[in-house]
């Protein structure tokens with residue numbers, strides 16, 4: 376199988392390409408295409424990056440190729456990491472709406488090229504933000520079965536890790552999903568949390584302790600207040616103090632805020648993002664079937680009555696989405712998912728209308 380990384384000159388794209396090669400997921404006869412733009416520095420940089428990858432991994436490096444036009448991209452799996460991101464310190468792009476303005480065109484350009492020149496079986500993994508917008512645009516162009524956004528996959532792994540950290544256990548011993556929208560409007564599905572070796576009663580007691588008495592209804596206000604304080608500490612240059620302060624919040628709030636602090640610290644969330652992307656691509660290349668959380672285009676009746684691009688539990692396999700899995704939700708969780716789905720659909724509708732103007 377061949378893989379293309381769109382935006383391979385960027386921080387995430389380069390790390391994804393490097394981790395893909397280091398993980399030896401592609402045989403030397405398979406191709407890793409590094410995709411950039413004819414204008415800008417990527418046309419130069421990607422040739423240098425290719426040489427660096429070969430130097431580092433000469434014994435098992437796959438065939439490497441540079442593509443600088445959307446119509447030249449040829450691969451079984453397209454990883455979309457192209458487009459703008461939030462600045463790490465101030466700057467013009469500050470929210471997802473602004474990001475949507477610049478990235479909608481990038482999504483549309485590659486989606487149109489794939490619809491026109493693809494063979495009808497390629498899979499698309501959307502990393503770029505807003506993930507929901509990318510999923511909506513690619514799903515419309517090539518059919519939703521072949522398009523998965525990694526936002527909820529990433530958020531779910533973070534949710535499990537934060538819970539595991541508080542309990543002093545390994546992440547593998549924790550189950551549970553973080554659904555909804557990638558970003559601030561996540562839905563921590565505490566009712567889906569499982570802890571290996573504990574009974575349902577023990578899990579329930581443990582969760583009450585972990586949540587510090589907070590409820591689903593408190594989640595937004597808690598995250599907003601915490602973000603304001605985190606930004607105050609950041610403005611004072613107190614990054615270590617900000618991380619320490621975040622650590623005393625409940626795990627679900629940390630899932631929302633720690634990646635932001637990591638981004639604004641200047642480190643960005645590049646390695647973890649590449650790690651989950653490569654993990655998902657490994658599953659797809661392997662022909663395995665796996666239950667993950669991911670952003671997909673949901674049809675009515677598949678996950679309650681919700682529709683549109685949303686982070687939900689989904690079984691993926693080598694041909695893409697096999698099935699969306701409707702897990703039980705509490706009334707509060709269901710209400711929050713419904714509210715977020717409505718908001719996401721409104722936003723994506725506005726962003727897409729603006730892009731078509």
Ligand SMILES: NC(=O)c1ccc[n+]([C@@H]2O[C@H](COP(=O)([O-])OP(=O)(O)OC[C@H]3O[C@@H](n4cnc5c(N)ncnc54)[C@H](O)[C@@H]3O)[C@@H](O)[C@H]2O)c1
Nearest residue numbers: 382384385386387388411412457458459460502503504648
């Ligand atoms: N889903 C997640 O969990 C997650 C995590 C981190 C970053 N992201 C998103 O991933 C995207 C990339 O982030 P980054 O930190 O690598 O940004 P970056 O600015 O470092 O890199 C973006 C790259 O895209 C390239 N690019 C722009 N337009 C292009 C086009 N038309 N064709 C090919 N390449 C193009 C740019 O040249 C640049 O090299 C952003 O949208 C960011 O928000 C998502």
